[in-house]
Amino acid sequence: MPPATVHPPEAAPLDRQVLEEAARWYVRLQGGDAEAPSHDRRSWQSWLDEAPAHRRAWERVRSLEARMGRVPADLAVPALKASAVRPGRRVALKALGLAIGVGAIGWTVAERAPWQGWRADCRTGTGERRSYRLADGSMLELNTGSAVDVAYTGHERLLELYEGEILVNTHPDGADRARPFIVHTRQGRLTALGTRFIVRQLEGATRLTVLEHAVRVEPADASGQSVRVAAGQQLLLRANGADAPQAAPAYEDAWSRGMLVALDWRLDEFLHELQRYRPGVLSCDAHVAGLKVSGVFRLDQPEAVLHNLSGLLPVRVQRLGRWWTRVSPA
Numbered sequence: 001m002p003p004a005t006v007h008p009p010e011a012a013p014l015d016r017q018v019l020e021e022a023a024r025w026y027v028r029l030q031g032g033d034a035e036a037p038s039h040d041r042r043s044w045q046s047w048l049d050e051a052p053a054h055r056r057a058w059e060r061v062r063s064l065e066a067r068m069g070r071v072p073a074d075l076a077v078p079a080l081k082a083s084a085v086r087p088g089r090r091v092a093l094k095a096l097g098l099a100i101g102v103g104a105i106g107w108t109v110a111e112r113a114p115w116q117g118w119r120a121d122c123r124t125g126t127g128e129r130r131s132y133r134l135a136d137g138s139m140l141e142l143n144t145g146s147a148v149d150v151a152y153t154g155h156e157r158l159l160e161l162y163e164g165e166i167l168v169n170t171h172p173d174g175a176d177r178a179r180p181f182i183v184h185t186r187q188g189r190l191t192a193l194g195t196r197f198i199v200r201q202l203e204g205a206t207r208l209t210v211l212e213h214a215v216r217v218e219p220a221d222a223s224g225q226s227v228r229v230a231a232g233q234q235l236l237l238r239a240n241g242a243d244a245p246q247a248a249p250a251y252e253d254a255w256s257r258g259m260l261v262a263l264d265w266r267l268d269e270f271l272h273e274l275q276r277y278r279p280g281v282l283s284c285d286a287h288v289a290g291l292k293v294s295g296v297f298r299l300d301q302p303e304a305v306l307h308n309l310s311g312l313l314p315v316r317v318q319r320l321g322r323w324w325t326r327v328s329p330a
Contacts, residue, residue, distance in 0.1 A: 015053065022057035120147035120162055127277045127302065129258070137171035138181065141256050143200075144276050144299075157181045165200040167256050168192065187237045191216040195231075198252055206237040209252045217242050260297045260305075267291040267313065271327060278302040280323035287329050288315050 025044050048054050124130050124142045132140040135152055142148065146164025156179050159168070170181045170192045181192040183199050185206040190199060195213035199206060208215060210229045217227045220239045227242045229235050234248035251261035260277075262270050268289035275282045277299050291313050297305045306317050306325065314330045 018051075018053050018057045021047070022054065025058070120160075121150045122146075122148045124164065126279050127300070129255070129299075134171075136173055139169040139171075141167040141169075143167075143255050152179075155179060159183045161185045161199055161201055161206075163201050165198065165255070167196070167198045167253055169196045170194065185237070186220070187239045188217060188219040188242075190237075191218070193228075202236075204238065207234065208237060209234045209248045211248075211253060254296075255299060258299050260299055262293045262295055262297065265293045267293055267315070267327070274302055274305060280325060282306075283324075283326045285326065285328040288313070288327060291315070 025047065048058055122130065122132055122140065122142055124144055124146045127144055129144065130142045132142075134140055134150060134157075136157060138157070140148065140150075140159070143165035146166060147162040148164075148166060149160040149162070151158040151160065154177075157173065159166070159182070161183055166183070168181075168183065172194070173179045173181075183190040183192075185199065185201055187204075187206040190197075190206075190208060193214040193216060195215055196211040197215050198209040198211065200209075208217060208229055210231050210233055212231050214228055214230045217229055217235060217237055219225055219237060219241050222239075222241050225241065227235065227245065229245050232248055233245040234252070235245045236243045250263065251259075254261045260273060262273075265273075266289060268284045270293040271282050271284050274297075293312070295312070306327075309327065310316055310330065315327050316330045318326045318328055320326075
């Protein structure tokens with residue numbers, strides 16, 4: 001009988017409650033413009049020293065911002081230096097909120113786009129949507145938190161999607177060119193076949209929804225393989241292959257009209273989607289995560305949507321400062 005595998009303490013999963021405590025300390029100590037009071041820093045240090053899991057959770061929270069280049073390299077546990085709590089911290093905390101998801105669906109770090117995305121031709125911030133008419137007459141719509149480069153050459157019309165979600169309504173190319181219209185993501189290549197379609201960059205996958213006509217999909221690491229996705233179908237593309245096309249959910253393009261349509265969604269799934277349109281951390285208590293939500297909601301008023309949840313479901317919305325919101329049992 002082989003010996004049992006013993007995982008070192010630092011590899012053990014982190015409890016959600018500990019992660020939430022770490023995030024609360026982060027908000028308390030670094031959420032404002034002024035230096036945190038000395039007694040707050042002492043209390044934080046006591047909490048940090050109570051258990052190795054506290055230290056690991058703090059490192060997890062701190063590393064999110066550090067990975068985005070907004071924290072000096074010398075800002076490390078256990079020293080929380082007053083000089084590091086500088087005036088732009090509100091902006092940094094807003095970015096942190098975009099990268100964290102806490103609740104019944106777990107704690108995840110969103111896959112960040114390559115550095116090129118920060119200088120992309122077309123970008124949107126949190127809760128922002130934009131439309132662009134491209135040189136050939138095609139329409140490009142960007143959902144919240146998206147970044148796209150546009151590269152038209154004599155041989156092809158190429159969009160490079162770094163992050164977020166786009167809706168493309170292609171226009172026929174000039175008769176003397178007929179260049180293919182291609183969207184490239186981290187997982188592969190999507191070629192429009194005279195069509196209207198949505199592409200969303202997920203963590204580790206690309207989701208394609210075809211609204212009209214068809215799109216040919218080619219995985220990045222599966223040379224020679226391709227899948228044709230027809231109107232009304234949706235597909236997940238990974239670098240080593242693509243799932244079989246499935247029927248696309250209704251109203252997938254509702255965001256382009258400023259709406260979120262939920263049809264019998266779990267509450268945790270609904271909040272995960274709403275999180276994309278607002279800054280900060282939005283978490284869900286496990287006891288209410290399975291409640292079902294149906295309705296049409298305005299994306300330009302996410303706080304009003306949260307406020308109205310208590311009228312739709314037996315829940316209450318708790319806020320800790322500007323950046324932390326939790327949905328709990330009423």
